[in-house]
Amino acid sequence: MGSEEGMSDLDLDEKVFKIFKDFMARVTKFEELVAVGSRLLAGFQQGLEFLRRPPIDNTSMFVKHIINANQTKRIQLYLEAGCINIDDRLQNVSKLDTCQLGLLDHLSKGRSIINQLEFLMEDVTSAMQTAKGNSSSSRDESTEMNEQAPTSDEEGNGSSHLKKHRATDFAILMGITYSMVKQDYMMQERIVSSLSPKSSSGELESYCLMWSLRPLVNDEIMHQAWKLIPPT
Incomplete structure (x- = not known):
């Protein structure tokens, strides 16, 4: 990544901002995964609930009348199979798998994305610690030189954005976001490890609800993080 000796405040802000953008791009990939996982979890729930569908209530006089009026081998086999079509059963067993x-x-x-986010957190920490270790006089001198140097319109726009948000702003939001995303992943991990054919209907409903609501992720903080990335 090159030497960070003599890095000015603006240099540090730019470096951390680049890491921040890379970080948020990976957060986006994780959120896309969450949506796919939600559909898979709902599919598991639907498949299991289908296989648990209760048989026809033979005690009902109305049902008895219909069955007695249609005493065919097909109806008899259907009743013996628990009122589930064999092909449908096989399809739903396959769906569960x-x-x-x-x-x-x-x-x-x-897990791969969580690891990538962790590496980016380490990059930011390293950059901040290295910059902090530089002498304040060197940073002041470098900052003064940067302020006196002419910049293009594009550079001016970038500097304007970074003047509003410093490296510490990006680093703090990265830390909070990483913590939320990791906790969200750990919740999903526990849900998946708990799934089994014995999972109750109530458990499955709760799992689906928790997965979609993502109670460990603060939407306001996520929106705040995205606002720090100017539109291209």
């Missing part, structure tokens, strides 16, 4: 494998793949990809 597909969704569960998909969720495991989701966790693998999510």
Whole structure:
């Protein structure tokens, strides 16, 4: 990444801002994964609930009348199978397997993104610590030179944005966002590890709700983080 000796405040702001943009791009990828995982979890719930569908109530006089009026081998086999079409049962068993494998793949990809976010956090920490270790006189001199140097319109726009938001602003938001995303991932990890054919309907409904609501992620902070990236 090159030497950071003599880095000015503006240089540090620009460096951290670039890391911040890379960080938020990976957060976007994670959020896309969350949406895919939500659909897989809903598919698992639907498949399992279909297989649990209760049989026809033979005690109902109305149902008895219909069955007695249609005493065919097909109806008899259907009743013996628990009122579930064999093909439908096989399709839903396959759906359960597909969704569960998909969720495991989701966790693998999510873990990779979490690791990438952690590396970027380390990059920011390193840049901040290195800049802090430089003498204040060197930083002041470098800043003065940067202020006197002519800049293009494009550079002026970038500097204007960075004057409003310093490296510490980006670093703090990265830290908060990383913590929220990691907790969200850990919640998803616990949900997936808890899934089984024995999961109750109430549990599955709660899992789907928690996954979609993402209670550990503060939307206001996420919006604040995105506002720090100017439109291109």
